[in-house]
Amino acid sequence: MKGKPTIYDIAKKLNITAATVSRALNNNPRISQATKELVLKTAKDMNYEPNKLALALKKGKSNNIGVVVPYINRNFFSSVIRGIEEELFPKGYNVIISQTHESAEREVDIINNLLNAQVEGIIISLAKFTKNTKHFEQVLKKNIPLIFFDRYQEMGGVSSVTIDDYQGSYDATIHLIEQGCDRIAHLTVDPTLSIYKHRLEGYQQALIDHSIPFREELVVKLKSDMEEGKRVAENLMALENPPNAIFSTSDYGALGAIKWLQTNGYKVPEDVCVVGFSNEPFTQFLDLSMSSVDQVPLEMGKMAAQVFLEQVNDGNNVKIEKKVVLSPSLIIRQSSTKK
Amino acid sequence: MKGKPTIYDIAKKLNITAATVSRALNNNPRISQATKELVLKTAKDMNYEPNKLALALKKGKSNNIGVVVPYINRNFFSSVIRGIEEELFPKGYNVIISQTHESAEREVDIINNLLNAQVEGIIISLAKFTKNTKHFEQVLKKNIPLIFFDRYQEMGGVSSVTIDDYQGSYDATIHLIEQGCDRIAHLTVDPTLSIYKHRLEGYQQALIDHSIPFREELVVKLKSDMEEGKRVAENLMALENPPNAIFSTSDYGALGAIKWLQTNGYKVPEDVCVVGFSNEPFTQFLDLSMSSVDQVPLEMGKMAAQVFLEQVNDGNNVKIEKKVVLSPSLIIRQSSTKK
DNA sequence: TTGTAGGCGTTATCAC
DNA sequence: GTGATAACGCCTACAA
Numbered sequence: 001m002k003g004k005p006t007i008y009d010i011a012k013k014l015n016i017t018a019a020t021v022s023r024a025l026n027n028n029p030r031i032s033q034a035t036k037e038l039v040l041k042t043a044k045d046m047n048y049e050p051n052k053l054a055l056a057l058k059k060g061k062s063n064n065i066g067v068v069v070p071y072i073n074r075n076f077f078s079s080v081i082r083g084i085e086e087e088l089f090p091k092g093y094n095v096i097i098s099q100t101h102e103s104a105e106r107e108v109d110i111i112n113n114l115l116n117a118q119v120e121g122i123i124i125s126l127a128k129f130t131k132n133t134k135h136f137e138q139v140l141k142k143n144i145p146l147i148f149f150d151r152y153q154e155m156g157g158v159s160s161v162t163i164d165d166y167q168g169s170y171d172a173t174i175h176l177i178e179q180g181c182d183r184i185a186h187l188t189v190d191p192t193l194s195i196y197k198h199r200l201e202g203y204q205q206a207l208i209d210h211s212i213p214f215r216e217e218l219v220v221k222l223k224s225d226m227e228e229g230k231r232v233a234e235n236l237m238a239l240e241n242p243p244n245a246i247f248s249t250s251d252y253g254a255l256g257a258i259k260w261l262q263t264n265g266y267k268v269p270e271d272v273c274v275v276g277f278s279n280e281p282f283t284q285f286l287d288l289s290m291s292s293v294d295q296v297p298l299e300m301g302k303m304a305a306q307v308f309l310e311q312v313n314d315g316n317n318v319k320i321e322k323k324v325v326l327s328p329s330l331i332i333r334q335s336s337t338k339k
Numbered sequence: 340m341k342g343k344p345t346i347y348d349i350a351k352k353l354n355i356t357a358a359t360v361s362r363a364l365n366n367n368p369r370i371s372q373a374t375k376e377l378v379l380k381t382a383k384d385m386n387y388e389p390n391k392l393a394l395a396l397k398k399g400k401s402n403n404i405g406v407v408v409p410y411i412n413r414n415f416f417s418s419v420i421r422g423i424e425e426e427l428f429p430k431g432y433n434v435i436i437s438q439t440h441e442s443a444e445r446e447v448d449i450i451n452n453l454l455n456a457q458v459e460g461i462i463i464s465l466a467k468f469t470k471n472t473k474h475f476e477q478v479l480k481k482n483i484p485l486i487f488f489d490r491y492q493e494m495g496g497v498s499s500v501t502i503d504d505y506q507g508s509y510d511a512t513i514h515l516i517e518q519g520c521d522r523i524a525h526l527t528v529d530p531t532l533s534i535y536k537h538r539l540e541g542y543q544q545a546l547i548d549h550s551i552p553f554r555e556e557l558v559v560k561l562k563s564d565m566e567e568g569k570r571v572a573e574n575l576m577a578l579e580n581p582p583n584a585i586f587s588t589s590d591y592g593a594l595g596a597i598k599w600l601q602t603n604g605y606k607v608p609e610d611v612c613v614v615g616f617s618n619e620p621f622t623q624f625l626d627l628s629m630s631s632v633d634q635v636p637l638e639m640g641k642m643a644a645q646v647f648l649e650q651v652n653d654g655n656n657v658k659i660e661k662k663v664v665l666s667p668s669l670i671i672r673q674s675s676t677k678k
Numbered sequence: 679t680t681g682t683a684g685g686c687g688t689t690a691t692c693a694c
Numbered sequence: 695g696t697g698a699t700a701a702c703g704c705c706t707a708c709a710a
Contacts, residue, residue, distance in 0.1 A: 004481075049451070049454070049455050050455065051396075051455070051457065052455050052456050052457060053392060053395045053396045053401060053456075053457050054396050056392045056395075056396075057390075057392045057393050057395075057396045062392060063456070064403075064433075064435070064456075071421065072417050072420055072421045072424065073414065073417040073418040073420070073421045073636075074417075075412065075414070075620075078411050078412040078413075078417035079412040081411055081412070081436070082410065082411045082412045082438065085411065085436060085437065085438055086438070089437060089438075089449075089452075094403075094435045094437075094452070094453075094456055095435060095436055095437075096403070096433045096434060096435055097420070097424060097434055097436055098424065098428060098433075098434075099421065099424055099425070099428075110428075112388070113428075113433070114433075115388070116388050116389065116390070116391050117391050117392075117402070117403075117433055118390065118391065118392050142343075226624075255624060262626075280620075281414075281619075281620065281621055282620060282621035282624045285565075285594060285621045285624075285625065286624065286625065286626065287601075287625065287626045287627075288626075
């Protein structure tokens with residue numbers, strides 16, 4: 001008996017069959033209390049541990065779940081993954097992670113790979129440029145729960161967990177208005193992506209609700225990047241009627257804006273209030289701490305895991321399509337607090 | 340043929356046996372070119388994909404590797420994991436992650452779980468309070484490569500990938516000395532842990548090499564935390580002969596120190612130079628950017644993965660025990676640059 | 679060059 | 695209650 005002990009080893013020792021051992025181990029009702037205890041005891045003695053691979057092959061279930069993100073070392077994603085792992089480890093699932101590097105191609109490879117590995121579910125935040133959804137149809141065809149989080153795409157049979165981007169944006173804008181700002185710039189990243197579209201809409205609605213005219217020139221598209229934020233701030237302040245608040249859908253853009261403002265004679269928040277989005281860890285450590293919309297990544301991860309568990313337990317039932325929308329949380333700090 | 344096609348399905352279609360199909364798929368030399376091509380083609384047509392679980396059971400190899408960290412959403416750890424994944428995905432390995440939450444108990448559970456899942460290797464950064472190593476002996480007994488990174492413990496048969504903490508600390512201290520500082524405080528976390536012990540030694544050696552007397556009262560132990568950093572800075576500056584430089588083995592401690600200094604009339608770096616350790620992302624975004632020792636997490640992850648690959652390919656050979664020590668990289672920024 | 683048969687560790691379906 | 699036996703999908707001697 002070199003390697004790990006199997007149910008055969010323990011069967012032999014007890015002079016019974018492997019089948020009986022298996023049943024005893026699985027607490028099968030029609031097995032005598034005596035043998036049950038005996039088996040359990042010797043199993044423990046021999047340091048027996050079931051071979052998950054065999055079980056997996058037999059049942060066609062691996063106890064593994066795949067989590068796919070663009071990059072794992074972005075704070076938002078790693079926090080979501082943390083939430084997922086914490087929810088799923090106690091249930092006996094192992095979390096396999098993969099990174100798309102924002103490449104749609106690689107995303108396809110990863111999905112195929114996960115499928116081969118017989119994962120029982122896939123939780124994914126789409127690569128930025130994923131348009132085609134063919135690879136996901138395969139997943140659905142196999143009745144494997146597929147859950148999008150944060151970045152998603154409309155697709156029948158797919159569940160998703162997102163934050164209410166509209167609400168987050170609305171709240172942030174209202175907050176700025178309440179600080180007395182009436183010329184609020186909106187920095188966006190790519191309004192064709194749904195999350196940014198919703199953020200734009202929330203911003204617009206807040207203006208409407210306070211009878212503030214919408215000015216097209218105050219909406220600027222830029223990459224989520226500090227240098228871009230500086231450039232944009234410069235342009236905005238050069239307008240004849242410059243903004244007295246900047247709401248950026250990215251913390252990095254907001255940071256760049258603040259830096260430019262401060263080094264060019266503007267006071268934040270007195271002259272210009274600034275609010276970011278994502279609540280990156282650095283926002284709280286700045287000398288002038290930055291207000292930001294928190295995307296509740298931990299909750300998002302836990303929620304995604306829970307949705308997965310529901311679907312997986314629902315067996316081959318009708319495909320449930322669950323859309324969970326979490327409330328983001330506006331964190332108000334110095335960059336937008338006049339007092 | 341409901342589920343996934345198997346080699347049997349494709350065998351039936353071609354009127355040959357599964358064995359032949361298997362061989363063709365595996366490019367077995369003694370198989371006719373004709374059938375090989377035929378099999379390959381129909382396999383593709385039928386959208387055949389090998390079932391990794393079956394393969395795993397057969398070979399006793401899962402193609403999975405376990406990565407264990409305290410918390411996945413710490414920048415350092417998630418960056419290491421990123422490195423590991425990037426190195427291992429192309430080789431066909433799946434990366435399973437688990438978090439210990441710094442609990443030694445949970446660490447034991449996780450190791451057992453990974454063992455049951457038949458992972459082919461384990462890469463781990465120890466929970467802070469792990470003393471016992473019994474659970475690791477099990478891993479070694481099964482001939483499964485075990486690799487420690489960052490936080491490790493001396494153990495026969497175990498490889499490790501770390502940075503040269505001594506060197507990093509030495510470099511940082513020398514840098515401070517070159518800036519003209521001769522009263523350098525050293526903030527440590529827990530000198531009983533080897534990494535902090537080495538950092539203390541590097542600091543001391545730098546002093547010796549420049550004939551600067553070592554002063555016990557300039558070495559302070561504190562938690563890696565901003566508030567603690569403030570408290571400690573206050574105490575240090577109250578000494579009769581206060582420091583003109585602070586080297587903290589944690590960025591958070593350094594940050595706290597800087598904040599306290601700045602709000603209490605001291606100029607950084609003119610009055611006091613400050614250097615941190617870890618190169619957390621926030622250090623570069625501070626108004627006064629912070630110098631720090633980068634722990635090259637990406638390289639560390641890649642290196643750990645490479646060590647794993649070596650061991651795993653070495654079969655059941657003699658246990659190789661590889662100790663890789665990477666060079667940290669001192670990032671010099673404003674907090675320590677007088678000019 | 680290809681087919682046959684057995685096995686990896688479990689569980690499920692029959693029987694007894 | 696428990697024992698045979700087959701099966702999950704694949705690989706690999708051993709034959710032919």
